[in-house]
Amino acid sequence: MPEKSQPPIDYIGSGGISKADSFDVAIEAATNNDTLVASAASPPTAAAAAAPSSDNNTSSDATIAATLQAMEQLVDIFGFTPTVASEAVDAVGPDVAAAYNYILDGGYGEDKGGPVIPKTDCPHVDSRVRVTLEDLCIGHHCSHYRDVKEERAGGGGGLKGEVEYEEDEEGTTRKICPSRENWICLQCNVSRCSRYVNGHALSHWEDTKAKEVALLEAKRRRRCHPCSSDETNNDDDGDAAANESAAENDDNCENINEKTAAAGHCVMVSLSDLSVWCYECSSYLKHPKLDPLLKRLEELKFPSSSASSGGEERQQQQQQGMKGIENEDIVNHEEGKGRAGGKKEADTEAAAQEESSDYSSDDSVAAEAAEAEREASLFWKSNPPPPLPTTLAEMANFINSPRCKSIAVLAGAGMSVASGIPDFRSAGFGMYDTLQPELLTATEIEREAIRADPTTVFEKSMFLQNQLPCLELKRPFILGTVNKTWRATLAHRFVELLHKKTGKLTRWYTQNIDGLETQCTDLPQNKVVAVHGSMGQAHCEICDTPHDFQWFCNAVKTQIKDVTGQDPAAPQTSTPIPCRNCGRNTVKPTIVLFRSNLPAEFFERIRDDLPSVDLLIVVGTSLTVAPANSLVYKVPHDALRLVVNNEPVGVRLGIRYGEESTRDFFGRGKCDEVLLELMCQLGWLEDLKGLVEDLPEESARVLRERIMEEEANGFGGGDGSGADEVLSDG
Structure with a gap:
């Protein structure tokens, strides 16, 4: 440069x-x-x-x-x-x-976006990418100060110039770079910090290129200007060099340049968002050879997508907005660190994100969960567990008992199924399978990228360059949210009543972005953590300024075209919606885009909430998406876990079914039906009767049938009737 x-x-x-x-x-x-x-x-x-x-x-x-x-x-x-x-x-x-x-x-400005369309024909991938899957590791600091004995004048050109110090095993204090925004060289596997720390990734490329240029020049001189007799007769080394030169006399200088172009170690991968950059081409890269390496890195960063769980889980993880959680302070499992990693005080967002390593940094969630299960087994040996509830009536008694003081809820897509929200992912008819890029307001290059990978539409880099494709696809969901096209289900109302009737709800962690929890008006919104953001709010992706949601929806309605063709009043062409604060065209719902950070609140709340939880209720989730699934084994060993789902989930995370269970209750069935039964056992049926008209059609049908059944039998709920229909597998 x-x-x-x-x-x-x-x-x-x-x-x-x-x-x-x-x-x-x-x-x-x-x-x-x-x-x-x-x-x-x-x-x-x-x-x-x-x-x-x-x-x-x-x-x-x-x-x-x-x-x-x-x-x-x-x-x-x-x-x-x-x-x-x-x-x-x-x-x-x-x-x-x-x-x-x-x-x-x-250092004259900060990156506010970046090239969206990667280079697909980089000539350096085949010649420079030599790291194997076994070599990859994400737990190291920038090794510049360890590897480079003499620092170059001017440093690496980073913007911040920060350093930290640590003691090695011998007690010697050594300088290190802050362990965020690191890059891995895909040629030699060293770890170097980004230009936003000390710029050592850039220095690594420049240094290696300078050495290759020098070697190439020396080789060119040997071939173009054969050594004189004086030089070749000086010593044995000179004879060897002359003989080597003579053996290669068939090559000329042009052949040398073609065979050994001095590009340096130019291909590196970011541990921040798993993007690959070629310094020589000055471009992000996309190449089939890189896919296995990126998959392995994603498995290391997001353990639920490990090889044992297959590619389907990886796809689910990506589509839940988890492509790019910022988490560089990662502790390598092989370095002997425990999963707790030590609790840090995190008063700032940056500290909270560094602490996220406590929840998703191990090589495998299963390994972390197994360690938690081993600790739980030791705990139960010295603390015999009380009788486990075997029916929903007994679970209701536990919830009402003094033993249960704190309840956390982890919800997934199953909680919203009855609302009728359209599916994004189902094969054949989901949005990703039926997407038509030619209808979007985008350049042809952008459309080609979307055709190759439909999730590109919701990547942060694409949005920063062109917000319109994202808003055009989200338009029906944005307007459907403000118009309450979809309504909160019985499962949502269960959580609302759990807070209203018992006061024991500590937190509701939802992985859904539908924002239906905002319809639960008796539930304070500070009780809800939207792990992947919410469709019911709007903000600027760059400056994070909140925007009035009604204003945003009006802008979407009048400025964004309808690519589904169902709204005749929609404009024929789309125009950008600028931020009212910074002026950039980057206003959107507060959903987490692919290759973006999870909210710092998630990690802060987990740290504060989980130690006191007595009951974790898992509703309608496959428990395959990290780090949200870590709640299952982060709760205390004596906390009960109620799983409400059609099928058993979370076995790899330590949940046990049948005779093996010591603290897990399985409510098998549809979320609305199981939780309605539990609400009846809790005596809350009367509270639900006034909500019939506010429920989606499917939820309302289930509730009406139950009310009619109760009235026909003369029951008011709460006496255990019907409880045997939904039994625990434990």
Whole structure:
């Protein structure tokens, strides 16, 4: 990358000029030969370089067009200020990729997005990717200070320049980089920090490339200029070198360059979002050879997708918005760290995300759960368990007993089935299978990426560059949410009444994004943690400014076209919805996009809630998505677990069914039906009667039938009637 000789750039806008105004300034300067940085020492800017010339108007017009186009992309797509964009184009020319890297490597701006469409024909993948699946490991710090004995002047060019210190086994204090945003070299498997820490990943490529250039030049000199007799007769080494050169005389310099292009260790993978970057091509990569490596890394980061659970779980995990949880402070299982990893105080979001390693960093969730189960077995040996409930009536008695003081609920898609929400994932008729990219407002390159992988539409990088495909596909769900097209089910109402009637609900962790829990008006929303975000709220993806949901829905209704063709009042074309704070076109529902972070609240709440839980109720989830499934084995050993599902789940996580069970109760059946039975045993049927008209059709039918049954039998609920129909497998 070119070196920046002038002082750091002064940002336009800090003095009160808006983004739009400042870009107008840049354009005006580009056509009037004005400079954008008020410094006599600054070299001519891109604007000056693009100024018209009487000698060659045609060439000048082309230069101006290329310059303005590059600046516009740097400002609108990547979010850099016009001044920064102008300085970068001035330094490296109107090459967007080169200017983008120049800005980041020099520390003149922060990445607000990035190239969305990866390069599929990178020539360096075949020649440079040498790491095997067995080599991959995600538990190491940046090893720059350990591997590089002499630091290069100027460091790695990182933006923050942070360092930490730790003691090795011999008690020697050594310098290390903060363990976030690390990259793995796919040629030599070293771990290096990103440009946002100390820039050692970039340094690694530059250093290895410099060495290869030197070696290539030495080899070229040997072949093009055979050693003199004096050189070859000096010693045996000289004779050997001469003989080697003679043996290869058939090759010329061009052949040498073709065979051993000095690209350095240029292909690296980010442990932050599992994206692959080629420094030599200045591009993200997509290549079949990389897929097994990325799959293995994803298994290490998200253990539910381990090889033993197969590709289906990996797909489910990806489609639940878990492609890119930010978690670089990972403790390697092979380094002998316990799963608890030590509790840290986390008063900030960053600290909370670092603590997320406690919940998803092991090589296998199954291994972590097995350790928890072993500890539980030892606990029960010295603390004989009380009798386990065997019917829902007995479970109701436990809930009402003084022994049960704190209840947590973990909910999945099964909780919302009765609401009739359309399916995204089912083969043949789910949204991903029926998606038509040609209907979306996107470039042809973007459409090709969506055809190759429909989930690309909901990736963060795609959204930051073009919000329209995401909003067009989400339009029916956004408007359906505000119009209450889908209603909270009996299962939702169970959690609401659990809080209202007992006061024992500590937290409701929902993996669903449908926002139906917001319809439970008797439930304080601080009791709910939407693990993957919610469709019922809106915010800016970049500045995180909340937006009034009704305002957002009105904007979607009037500015986003209907690709389903079902709304004749929808506009024919889509126009972006800008943030009211930062002005970027990045407003969306507060759902977690693929390759985004989970909410810090999730990790904070788990740390605070779980130690006191007496009962964990698992409703309608396959328990295959980490880290939400870790709740199953993070609760105390003496906590009971009630699983409500059509089929047994969570065996790999330590849940036991039948005679093996010591603390697990299985309510087999549909969520609405099982939880309605439990509510009847708790004596809550009368509370439900007023909700019939507010329930979705399927839930209302189930409730009406039960009310009629109770009235016909003369029961008011709560006396154990019907409890034997839903028995525990334990």
